[in-house]
Amino acid sequence: MFPQNPVIAVVGAGAVGSYYGGRLAQHGHDVHFLLRGDYDAVRRNGLVVESCDGDFRIPAEAVRAHADPRRMPKGDLVIVALKSTSNDELASLVPPLLKEQTAILTLQNGLGNEERLAGLFGAHRVLGGMAFVCICRVAPGVIHHTDHGIIRIGEFENSARRDRVERIAAMFNASRVKCQVLDDLRFGRWQKLVWNIPFNGLGAVLDLATDRLVGSEEGVELVRQLMEEVRSAARADGVELPPEVVRVNIDNTRTMGPYKSSMQVDRQQGRPMEVEAILGEPLRRARARGAVTPVLEALYRAAVVVDAGLRFRPATQDH
């Protein structure tokens, strides 16, 4: 049984890890944060969250911040909120946190994260979740949460363990985080990709916010075409997304105003973009199962080139 008062470890305390971990800590849970660059700032100033669902703060003397996983208590629940571009670090960061029954919940973007964790630590431990949230880390230990916030979580393959996912969801719901349980995590993952692939992908490679992408007929057509390709890829992967997901996602994006996707922000700030999780892995599944996705293919290649370019110096010749 998943315990009533679990020890929780949050691996990767960027915006998502800090926000959701912070909400659990705010509501009395025993949450330990594994930090890297922000460790000193959080030790000194605590964690500050300005949120549309209510501001809160975990003061420096109360925050359980750690720089080394070997000095953390083992957890009942490990929440993985690393950027997927840092997944190579999971093999060293997570093992010190595990005991026999530890569950691992990844809240990372894209496809392939549960598979990675399952391969490293055993599929029986793994749950996946998606955060639908407008959030950003504006300074070390300072998070702005501006809209939405729901998470949807599901067991990776352990459908018999319904009690575990229900308990974790109940814990979030009691901590001011709306959390839904997914019967079919793969459906949820593909459903989220219907938005993420065009808006993170095009947003990053074209360096355009959402309002520009849906602000012209040609932009909508490009988005629509990618969304249909995601439906084809999902279908080839055994997930049937209803046709109306295309219209609904475009209509919802029209009401969002100018919004820069995380991949666009990463590009603008010269940080690695989550190309493989959001574009590469979906494309590889489409290819492996024979789906025809030429625009996704071009988008992926473009994103790889842009991402590689972030590690170049800019061109100097200007004509």
Added chain:
Amino acid sequence: MFPQNPVIAVVGAGAVGSYYGGRLAQHGHDVHFLLRGDYDAVRRNGLVVESCDGDFRIPAEAVRAHADPRRMPKGDLVIVALKSTSNDELASLVPPLLKEQTAILTLQNGLGNEERLAGLFGAHRVLGGMAFVCICRVAPGVIHHTDHGIIRIGEFENSARRDRVERIAAMFNASRVKCQVLDDLRFGRWQKLVWNIPFNGLGAVLDLATDRLVGSEEGVELVRQLMEEVRSAARADGVELPPEVVRVNIDNTRTMGPYKSSMQVDRQQGRPMEVEAILGEPLRRARARGAVTPVLEALYRAAVVVDAGLRFRPATQDH
């Protein structure tokens, strides 16, 4: 017969018009420049060209600069070097310059410019040409020419008039501009698009210089795919480009160093990009003739969206 000492009018004196018109003037030809924004500067300071083929200068007292075509002499040759995004102005700018035998040579980028001129002024007048040149206007009336410079010109449809194109070519060749005569202008146009579509198109939508596009396997693959689509579109349009154009264009680009295409520079400076001439018209021909060009299709849409975005204010929400 095309006259030995023609009156020449250059419409649109940006980098290309100023350079090629300037070379003709430098070598004693009667060249009149129709200027817009740069008129005052050129009247005051003349035309200054720093060129890898030899610097030169047309002093203020010698330069024949005009702001109004109705106050210019009629020409024997009108050289159109407007940016293709200003083609709507041709109908008012060119007629005052025409007499019965006036020839019109467009040195503009992309497809559709000869057709536009032919529709307005008669196909018998029209010649087309392509400038292979690294050139830029660094200030009003100041041109930097850093590499290459050859032009290739051909009759639009008047193949009987070989004497005219030969005379014009001879005039350029006698004025330090290497000029070749094309027997098949459409072949030349499509051949140039093999480079322009991937490097101007991707360069602009991804905001990347050539070295980044050919600096990774995925980038080369994307470029290669677009070049093959251009070959398909050309074939559907009756032009068979040999398979080696793909390899040759990629290899030549590898030796260029970091180079920003004109469309990328336009994007960075917030000026209209030549989307329709370089991407839209080739795509429309491909569509009309049943060629399959999915990556070109996506690239065109992306370019339309980016170009429209240049007239937006930037998004302010940053997360």
